[in-house]
Amino acid sequence: MQRQSSYAQEAGKLYLVPTPIGNLDDITIRAKRILQEADYIAAEDTRTSGILLEKIGVHNRMLSFHKYNSKERAPELVSLMQKGAVIAEISDAGMPVISDPGYILVQECIKNNIPVVPLPGPSAFATALIASGFDAQPFTYYGFLPRKKGEQQPFFEQMNKAHATSIFYEAPHRLVKTLANMATIFDSDRKIVAARELTKIHEEFIRGTISEVTAYFKEQAPRGEFVILVSPNTQQSEQLSWAELIDLVNELVANGESKKTAIKEVAQNNHISKNELYDRYHQK
Structure with a gap:
């Protein structure tokens, strides 16, 4: 068993700091303060994060930490924290660890008894969920699905049977193909919501059946990053063996x-x- 006190006086620690998913006004006072005070900022993309940090007046040293270097970089960051450094880990947008490799760094910190301090903040899937009109309890978040049709189908079969709202992310250039894959599993009248550009000036929610939403995006080319929400299955089905x-x-x-x-x-x-x-x- 391991017990952690996040606010113990150890100098070295890891802060998980959420960043805005679009609207810069969503940065919290505490998140800005931690970013200003940290010795290093571990960023998924230093160029993207550099633009954000410049706009909010943060000029601390950044270190790249992404899926291609995470296994090598995590021990290096842990070593810095063991020497007393405070590191703030951020994603390109939203909550770190959610759909990014931050969990690898968290695991290394836990293994080495380095405090991990999470800050609350923006999350695209939670933002979309509360405005979807679907039941928010329970829900299942899948992140990004595999790209190939055959690999996606088991996930869609799970969503089709689920009595919970299902949520996943999709890129605009793959959206129509993914919706077509969904249509081979779901009834055509199953309700979905496609939420795009959340918190930004072009924020939009497209609500309808799978067939209606697919038809819409065949006419209107998808733009921006999408959160797709699938309504719960309300049909009473026989218990599987x-x-x-x-x-x-x-x-x-x-x-x-x-x-x-x-x-x-x-x-x-x-x-x-x-x-x-x-x-x-x-x-x-």
Whole structure:
């Protein structure tokens, strides 16, 4: 067991600092102060973050920390913190660790007893969820889906059966193809919301059935980054057998999910005990 006091007096620590997802006014007073006081700022893209930091008056030294160098860079950052440095980790936009490699640095800090201090702030999927009109409890966040149709289908099958709102991100140049892939799994009248350019001047929510939203974007070329939300399945369906549930877990594992995460998702989406599914899965 490990116990952490985030506000202990150790000099070295890691702050996870959210940055605006569009509107710069969304930077918090505390986030700005931490960025100004940190010895280093670990940034996913130093050029993108440099523009933001310049606009909010922060001029501290930046270190690149992204998915291509995270495994090598994390120990270096930990070493700096062990010597007393305070590091603020930021994503290109929104919450660090969410859809970025920040979790690798968090894991290294925990392993080395370095305090990790999270700050609350902007998140694109949460911002879209509260304005979607769908039930916000429960929901499942998938991040970015695989790009290939065959790899996407197991995720869409999970969403199709889920009694929770499902959320994922998509890039504009892949949006129409992804919606077409969805349509092969879902009923055409299933409700979805496509939220784009959140908090920016061109913020927009396109609400409708999958077929309606797909038709709209075939006429209007998608622009900006998208959050896609899928309404919960409200149909009462028969309970799947344990063999079928285990097959669903195996599909998610085959597509890159850990066994633990896959079991949790399948259990949640089918309203069954996670522990019981775990036991059944490992007895297979």
